[in-house]
Amino acid sequence: MLQVSYIRENREKVLERLTLKNFKQPELVDEIIELDEDRRKTQTQLDEVSAKSNSIAKQIGDLMRQGQKEQAESLKAETPVLKEQAKTLADKLASLEESLQSKIVLLPNLPHSSVPKGSTPEENETIFEHGEKPLLSANALPHWELAAKYDIIDFELGNKIAGAGFPVYKGKGAKLQRALINFFLDNAEAEGYREMQPPIVVNEASGFGTGQLPDKEGQMYHVGIDNLYLIPTAEVPITNLYRDVIVKEEELPIKNCAYTPCFRREAGSYGAHVRGLNRLHQFDKVEIVQIAQPEKSYEVLERMSAYVQSLLQKLELPYRVLRLCGGDMSFASALTYDMETWCAAQGRWLEVSSVSNFETFQSNRLKLRFKGKEGKTQLAHTLNGSALALPRIVATLLENNQTEAGIKIPAALVPYTKFEWIN
């Protein structure tokens, strides 16, 4: 959520930046500014009336104590008018605040100055590419066929007990999952992240804090009876740990990581390109989350990007890094890097990580602030990234490392799997 004061003071810039994000309702900006002006005027009026009432109440108190009952009574006569005024103003204020809030949450975050123009994934900017695309033999298989061949992931069985998009990992498939989770967590710890285990259901306030609610409600599984949501990413609980918190500046940056299952309804997306592990309703992910000082957050973002890349390098996966264009970025992000691995049998790039700086967009919703040496409190910047999401890593590993003898586990992972081959 953008700050009203910022919109008020930077109208032109806000409009210009929203254009880059292909925002369709620029008229909202002026509506917000107008509502805000009205809101502040009403606030001032209400404050004045309240000040008057307070002073009268105080005088009545004084008079009563001095036993001057009659004068007190005559002062009381003045209050009904004030009360009426206060009520009217308070109602007006509440309704102004409500419409202001309802409009301001519709504005996406403003993109950083380095964000390229564009509205489709094709217009994302490839800023780095690493590793050789493997040359597979003509009879190479996509991962879902390899999964069946080696009996390590069973999509049918998951179908039976839950539905499409809930695979069952079996034997070495399950062990590979566990190995990857541990590999990612150990690396994150070495990078300075504190491991956390949060709840994987969250309440409404948490969903709002990180921006999933109210608009992306349909993407989360909702447990109606208790009004809880299954998390779509660990970002939600981990970032919300700091909701309504004022941290000390010297504690920054705060670095947390967590492994959690993630749940996404992804309603209505079925088809060939979502086969196998490409898109699931439940998947595992290790997430890294940082809270940083505003002037350092872009440095932090680069560092997070480099860290994610180091994981891909250790796993010996060919990848590229994209800087997302304005139209392809998420609602809340100011700058996003996507990491994609080359999935050789499918012959396509698969997104395995997304690293973003949200600047104050989330912290404004969360009321996550820090207090500097001078005692001034200000909103902190939040960042997060997948490090990494498992299914597409598994898909890439299976497809790229398939040989006549089976699937070769990358050396860095063998201490975790304790086997070198799936065969």
Added chain:
RNA sequence: GGAGAGAUGUCAGAGUGGUCGAAUGAGCCAGCUUGGAAAGCUGGUAUACUCGCAAGGGUAUCCAGGGUUCGAAUCCCUGUCUCUCCGCCA
């Protein structure tokens, strides 16, 4: 699921209608003291909105939302959460 108790500042904890943004203590910060430290002493120590160049002022906030009242941390209603006991349970 049943019964009861409770929710006050960074923490502990007072406060049952006015002088309460809130006693007291601890913590923290600054200063004094000291060779340095401890102890001691002195002062400071919430957040949001708003007015103001500033100094400073106004308003709101004692879990949340309503209500009673000239006036609510205090009384009433509703909700949420926490704790204790019982039941159930990995």
